[in-house]
Amino acid sequence: MALEEYAGAIVLEWDGQEIDVVDFSVTSRTGTKPVKTMNRSRRVKGFARGIEEHELSVTVVVPLTGDKDWLTLEGAKLTSYPASAGGKRESYLDCYATEVSDKYSVENEARRDIRIFAARKVSE
Template sequence: MALEEYAGAIVLEVDGQEVEVIDVNVTSKTGRKKVKTMNRTGRAKGFARGIEEHDLSLTVAIPLSGDLDWAAIEGAKLTLYPASQGGARESYLDCYTVEVGSKYSVDNEARRDIKMESLRKVTE
């Protein structure tokens, strides 16, 4: 069995400043919805296409040099870089903040939990 390579670094770019991301969860919704009709079979016959949505949950470390105003972020870019040179990058563009939280623990550094939404996804 051969070794496999996986995605590498995750970088959030806000106003030209790069922020290292500790953890990210991406949920993409296709926007498709079931169309229910009245028919003899008693089941749905198809679906309608809708608007695609991308929800992002990020965890970042709080730097000592000064924290960003996470609640005011609009138009940010989140890029997932592949570990290998041949892989394609995934970028989520026009990201804006929906929720901001803080997390403190005994063993780790202080962290921020940020929920964002993205208007589009691009594979580069």
């Protein structure tokens, strides 16, 4: 039985330019909500479809020169794909930075945490 290969590290691009990422996570919400009604069974009777949302959390290292101004991230396209050959690309379109924070510690390099809102996700 052959071993199966899994996705490992990813490459992240901002409008085609590669970004050095330490950590990357995506939270997608369907927007679906339960519809509660007053009835004897005291249970949810159904659901209502909502608006899909995507929130990205990116941690990058802070370079001494050539740092990106993450607060200006507006209407951008962020694409992630496996660093090794194969695998699918996922693009997040119409991205906007909602929060940027810096973090410094004794043991690690300076890092920047960025929260990003994406209007839609496309698998390529």
